[in-house]
Amino acid sequence: MSAPLRPELSIVVPLYNEEESLPLLVEQLLASLRPLGRPFELVLVDDGSSDGTASVLRVMAAQTPELVAMVLRRNYGQTPAMSAGFDASRGDLIVTLDGDLQNDPADIPMLLEQLEQGYDLVSGWRYQRQDDGLSRLLPSRLANRLIAKVTGVRLHDYGCSLKAYRRELVEDISLYGELHRFLPALAFIEGARITEVKVNHKARQFGQSKYGIDRTFRVLMDLLTVWFMKRFLTRPMHVFGFGGLASIALGLVLALYLLAEKLLANADIGNRPLLLVAVLAIVAGVQLFCFGLLAELQMRTYHESQGRPIYRVRETLRGSGAF
Ligand code: UDP
Ligand code: MG
Numbered sequence: 001m002s003a004p005l006r007p008e009l010s011i012v013v014p015l016y017n018e019e020e021s022l023p024l025l026v027e028q029l030l031a032s033l034r035p036l037g038r039p040f041e042l043v044l045v046d047d048g049s050s051d052g053t054a055s056v057l058r059v060m061a062a063q064t065p066e067l068v069a070m071v072l073r074r075n076y077g078q079t080p081a082m083s084a085g086f087d088a089s090r091g092d093l094i095v096t097l098d099g100d101l102q103n104d105p106a107d108i109p110m111l112l113e114q115l116e117q118g119y120d121l122v123s124g125w126r127y128q129r130q131d132d133g134l135s136r137l138l139p140s141r142l143a144n145r146l147i148a149k150v151t152g153v154r155l156h157d158y159g160c161s162l163k164a165y166r167r168e169l170v171e172d173i174s175l176y177g178e179l180h181r182f183l184p185a186l187a188f189i190e191g192a193r194i195t196e197v198k199v200n201h202k203a204r205q206f207g208q209s210k211y212g213i214d215r216t217f218r219v220l221m222d223l224l225t226v227w228f229m230k231r232f233l234t235r236p237m238h239v240f241g242f243g244g245l246a247s248i249a250l251g252l253v254l255a256l257y258l259l260a261e262k263l264l265a266n267a268d269i270g271n272r273p274l275l276l277v278a279v280l281a282i283v284a285g286v287q288l289f290c291f292g293l294l295a296e297l298q299m300r301t302y303h304e305s306q307g308r309p310i311y312r313v314r315e316t317l318r319g320s321g322a323f
Contacts, residue, residue, distance in 0.1 A: 010091035014081035048075035124162035240292025247285030
């Protein structure tokens with residue numbers, strides 16, 4: 001029997017200065033995946049580490065047939081590293097996790113089970129999170145609440161890297177910046193069925209976290225982007241155009257009212273604050289309206305240049321084709 005050409009399952013892990021964790025990580029991944037009896041690959045991406053991660057990776061690749069080792073030229077960040085792993089992966093199912101042993105590879109079969117139930121994306125929920133201190137947990141809790149509210153995807157924990165996806169989903173989403181955290185929200189925009197399962201979480205054994213408190217603010221900015229994408233990606237004019245027209249209408253009503261006073265009561269309207277409001281409302285309205293038109297053009301270019309369809313098909317059923 002020859003080996004299958006393509007693995008069913010790809011595990012994608014970004015690594016930045018994780019030389020101490022790496023051997024244990026591979027060992028634990030193999031221990032939980034080999035017994036499943038389905039072909040898999042481990043796509044491990046060294047994100048330009050300054051420690052010995054790349055050399056450990058090379059040694060492990062020589063010893064492990066399932067391993068696909070990638071070494072990026074410099075440190076790009078977690079999202080590009082994951083994106084590189086996605087592009088190199090071949091499995092129909094993709095699982096991501098962190099390379100610092102904080103996620104437990106033993107949870108992977110549970111995530112896969114949920115995919116088999118028909119979900120497109122299964123997200124881990126670190127319900128007993130082992131990260132030190134309120135300074136990490138509190139901002140994260142607030143951010144999770146806010147993200148759930150704004151994106152409409154009801155998950156408890158967006159920051160957990162342990163997730164499982166169907167391949168089509170990952171291919172539909174183009175990642176950039178630090179948007180890997182919003183993959184569930186972006187997937188939801190693409191019409192994915194999403195669920196979450198409780199997973200283990202361990203304290204970091206080696207090395208240190210690559211992020212500080214400033215991450216909270218960057219996450220909030222990214223959230224604004226995602227919110228905008230969700231609401232306006234295909235119809236910016238509906239929002240800006242409507243606001244613009246409403247503002248122009250308000251300005252005109254006020255201006256007419258002032259005009260009536262001037263003509264009927266011969267009132268002196270030159271120094272009325274209301275005049276200022278009327279003029280501002282009209283000018284702002286025209287601006288909003290034009291902005292909506294520009295955004296509309298911009299989105300048109302965006303969609304056409306990407307060859308990005310404005311819909312996603314879950315399935316197409318055809319008759320037998322016997323006419
Ligand atoms: N990571 C990466 N490139 C970076 C920063 C982080 O590939 O520039 C990897 C890192 O090695 C780890 C994962 O992304 O596997 C998550 O990073 P970390 O554990 O520092 O984040 P935290 O768990 O503190 O949220
Ligand atoms: Mg970590």
